[in-house]
């Protein structure tokens with residue numbers, strides 16, 4: 001897979017490029033917003049599929065605001081963008097997602113997690129540029145996010161809610177809660193990264209495998225149903241205009 005790395009710090013770029021190359025990526029390095037846009041397409045050309053499977057975009061660039069660069073990239077191509085930044089607050093994340101980023105990684109990040117996310121967005125969008133031959137798909141998926149999950153294929157616990165991924169069983173305070181297939185898929189998706197905002201389009205394409213606009217209401221209905229079945233209305237938070245996220249309950253919360 002070809003990957004466009006937008007990073008003005010040569011040391012960071014060199015280290016990251018080496019790691020990515022070891023995992024089968026063909027890395028093109030851009031040192032500024034302008035270089036990044038040049039690498040994609042001339043301005044004014046119709047939006048199209050870029051040669052890259054994924055774009056890693058550092059937000060602190062010398063020439064342009066990283067968020068604006070993201071917006072410009074979005075106008076030129078549908079290639080997934082992962083923002084990489086030291087600004088980890090919720091407002092910055094939401095702003096990034098609003099500017100069209102597909103994911104948001106906060107420095108300092110774990111390389112395994114970054115690789116897992118690159119593969120995840122590439123899979124989600126699977127542009128022709130990203131599908132390609134034998135990329136190192138074995139992504140050392142050490143997605144050690146918030147310490148919530150019991151590892152891949154395990155059980156995710158969120159307060160009184162327990163989600164058993166392999167058996168697709170969900171229980172609240174030890175009592176099984178029957179969920180529909182889509183309700184489970186939706187919950188399992190959000191539970192992959194508690195606290196992280198999932199965009200509506202992203203949820204719809206993952207859970208319903210479609211981008212049909214009418215699914216939007218269906219999503220709302222499923223969220224409402226999950227909130228009531230799990231008896232934790234606050235568990236799934238609506239991020240207005242963006243999507244949803246799981247709120248990690250504090251110790252002793254329910």
Ligand code: CA
Nearest residue numbers: 008058060061
């Ligand atoms: Ca920078």
